[in-house]
Amino acid sequence: MSAERSNPKSNKRLGPQKSYAAKSKDPLRRAERRNASGNLIAPEGQKNFSNAKALPQHAIHLERLLPELLQFDQPADRIVSRYFRSEPKLGNRDRALIAESAFAILRRKNEFSQFASSGEGSQARRLALLGLLSALSEGGLGSGNRAESAIADLAHVLKPGEYEWLQRISTVDPSSLNPLVRNNLPEWLWDAFGKYPGEDTREELAKSLMHPASLDLRANTMKTNREELLAQMNALGGRYQATPTPFAPDGVRIMGKPALQHTAGFKAGMFEVQDEGSQLLAYLLAPKRGEMVVDFCAGAGGKTLAIGALMRSTGRLYAFDTSERRLANLKPRQARSGLSNVHPVWIDSENDAKIKRLAGKIDRVLVDAPCSGMGTLRRNPDLKWRQTPEGVAELNQKQASILNSAARLLKPGGRLVYATCSLLPQENQGVAEDFLKIHPEFEVVPAAEVLKSLFPKDKLPLGCSADNPWWQLWPHIHGTDGFFGAVFQKKSSKPENAET
Numbered sequence: 001m002s003a004e005r006s007n008p009k010s011n012k013r014l015g016p017q018k019s020y021a022a023k024s025k026d027p028l029r030r031a032e033r034r035n036a037s038g039n040l041i042a043p044e045g046q047k048n049f050s051n052a053k054a055l056p057q058h059a060i061h062l063e064r065l066l067p068e069l070l071q072f073d074q075p076a077d078r079i080v081s082r083y084f085r086s087e088p089k090l091g092n093r094d095r096a097l098i099a100e101s102a103f104a105i106l107r108r109k110n111e112f113s114q115f116a117s118s119g120e121g122s123q124a125r126r127l128a129l130l131g132l133l134s135a136l137s138e139g140g141l142g143s144g145n146r147a148e149s150a151i152a153d154l155a156h157v158l159k160p161g162e163y164e165w166l167q168r169i170s171t172v173d174p175s176s177l178n179p180l181v182r183n184n185l186p187e188w189l190w191d192a193f194g195k196y197p198g199e200d201t202r203e204e205l206a207k208s209l210m211h212p213a214s215l216d217l218r219a220n221t222m223k224t225n226r227e228e229l230l231a232q233m234n235a236l237g238g239r240y241q242a243t244p245t246p247f248a249p250d251g252v253r254i255m256g257k258p259a260l261q262h263t264a265g266f267k268a269g270m271f272e273v274q275d276e277g278s279q280l281l282a283y284l285l286a287p288k289r290g291e292m293v294v295d296f297c298a299g300a301g302g303k304t305l306a307i308g309a310l311m312r313s314t315g316r317l318y319a320f321d322t323s324e325r326r327l328a329n330l331k332p333r334q335a336r337s338g339l340s341n342v343h344p345v346w347i348d349s350e351n352d353a354k355i356k357r358l359a360g361k362i363d364r365v366l367v368d369a370p371c372s373g374m375g376t377l378r379r380n381p382d383l384k385w386r387q388t389p390e391g392v393a394e395l396n397q398k399q400a401s402i403l404n405s406a407a408r409l410l411k412p413g414g415r416l417v418y419a420t421c422s423l424l425p426q427e428n429q430g431v432a433e434d435f436l437k438i439h440p441e442f443e444v445v446p447a448a449e450v451l452k453s454l455f456p457k458d459k460l461p462l463g464c465s466a467d468n469p470w471w472q473l474w475p476h477i478h479g480t481d482g483f484f485g486a487v488f489q490k491k492s493s494k495p496e497n498a499e500t
C-alpha cells in the first residue's frame with residue numbers, strides 16, 4: 001500500500017505547531033517514573049485498557065503527538081512508534097491507550113474537529129480528550145451509556161468545564177451533522193463511495209471504517225493448528241478471548257489486544273498477525289505442493305507466509321519486492337515460520353532482468369499491488385487524509401504496469417491473481433478489465449469457482465456475487481479489511497482442437 005506517499009493537502013489547521021521533540025519542561029517525568037516497563041509496542045498495541053482509567057499524562061502525550069500526526073506527511077504508525085521510542089519509560093498499557101486514542105482522532109477527524117471548535121483550552125487538548133473518550137468507550141461517541149461511563153473514567157483528567165463540554169458533545173445527534181462530518185471522510189472519497197458501493201450503502205461502509213479493526217491471527221499450520229492456537233490464546237488470561245474467525249480456516253480472532261510479540265508462541269512461529277481477508281486471499285491463488293510460485297509484491301511477506309504454508313514448504317516461492325526494507329522485515333518472519341521454500345528477491349522495478357529470466361516458468365503468480373489502502377482505513381485511518389484522487393491515478397498506472405510484467409512469468413495453464421486492499425473500482429475491476437483487453441492469452445476464472453471448495457455449504461462463496469467474476473470483501477459486510485481479487489488463467493498454448 002502506498003502509505004508513504006506524502007500529501008500536500010496536509011491539514012495544519014488542527015492543533016498547535018509545537019513538536020513533541022521540542023520539550024522543555026516535562027510535566028510527565030514524575031508520573032512516568034512510577035511505570036516499571038517501557039518496552040516498545042506495536043502502534044495499535046494492546047487494547048487491554050477496558051478497565052483502564054485515563055490519566056492526565058495520557059492527554060499530555062496526545063497533545064504532543066497531535067501536531068505531527070495531523071500534518072499527514074508521514075504514516076501515522078511511524079510517527080507513533082517514533083514518539084514511543086522517545087518516551088522509553090511509558091508502560092505498555094499507557095502506550096496502548098495513547099495509540100488507540102490517536103488513531104481514534106484520525107478515524108473521526110472531521111467530527112472531532114467540529115466538536116473541538118467549542119469548549120475550553122487549546123484545540124489539541126480538546127482533540128486529545130475526544131480521542132481518549134472514544135478509545136475508552138471503544139465505540140466512539142453517541143453510544144449512550146458507553147460514552148457516559150467513559151466520561152466517568154476520564155473524570156479525574158478533566159479541568160473545570162471540560163466534563164460538561166464532553167457531556168454536551170456525547171448527546172449530539174449524528175444525523176444533525178453534515179454527512180462529511182458525521183462520516184469522517186474527505187469529499188472525494190465520500191463521492192467515490194456514492195458511486196460504488198452506492199449511495200444507499202456508503203454510510204454503512206463509512207461507519208464501519210470508524211471503528212478499530214479486530215486482531216486476527218493465522219495459525220501457522222507448519223507448526224500448530226487453529227485449535228491449539230485457540231487454547232494458547234485463551235490461556236493468556238481472562239481479559240482476552242480468542243474465537244475462530246468466521247471464514248478463514250486457520251484464523252483466530254482476539255478480543256482485546258495482548259502484546260503478542262513477547263509470547264513464546266509468537267517467538268516459536270506458531271502464528272502471524274494477519275487480517276482474515278488477507279488470509280483468505282491465499283486461497284484464491286490456491287498454490288499446490290511442489291509448484292513454482294511468485295509473490296510479486298511480497299512486502300514483509302504477510303501473504304507469502306500464508307502461501308508457503310499452503311504449499312507445505314515444498315516447491316519454490318519467490319518473494320519479489322522493490323523495497324529492501326520490507327523484504328528485510330520478511331526475513332525474521334520467515335525464520336520463525338519454519339518455511340524453507342521462500343526465496344526473497346529484491347527487484348529494482350517490475351521490469352527487472354531477474355523477472356525476464358523466469359518468464360514462462362511459473363505456475364502461479366500473486367500481484368498484491370501497491371494501492372491506496374482504502375480497504376484498511378480501520379487500521380490506517382491517516383490514509384484517507386493523505387491520499388488524493390491524483391495519487392490514485394498515479395497508482396493506477398503502476399498497478400497496470402506491474403500486472404503486465406508479472407503476466408510474463410506464467411506457464412500456459414498458470415494462474416495469475418491480481419489483488420488490492422482498495423475499495424475503489426478504478427484500482428480493482430478497472431485494472432482487471434483493462435488487463436483482459438490487452439491480454440487475450442488470459443481468461444478470467446470466476447472467484448466463485450476457485451473458492452467453492454472452501455465454502456462447500458454456501459450457494460456463493462464469501463466475497464463472490466452472481467453477477468461478476470471478481471472477489472470482493474467489505475469491512476461493513478464481512479468484518480474484514482476491504483479486499484479485491486481477480487483470478488486469471490493463461491490459456492494453453494496448444495490450439496483447442498490439437499491432438500494430444
Ligand SMILES: C[S@@+](CC[C@H](N)C(=O)[O-])C[C@H]1O[C@@H](n2cnc3c(N)ncnc32)[C@H](O)[C@@H]1O
Binds near residue numbers: 296301303
Ligand atoms: C500491498 S503491499 C504488499 C503487501 C504484502 N503482500 C503483504 O501481504 O504484506 C504492495 C507492495 O508492493 C511493493 N511494490 C511497489 N512497487 C513495486 C514494483 N514495481 N514491483 C514489485 N513490488 C512493488 C511495495 O514495496 C509493497 O511492499
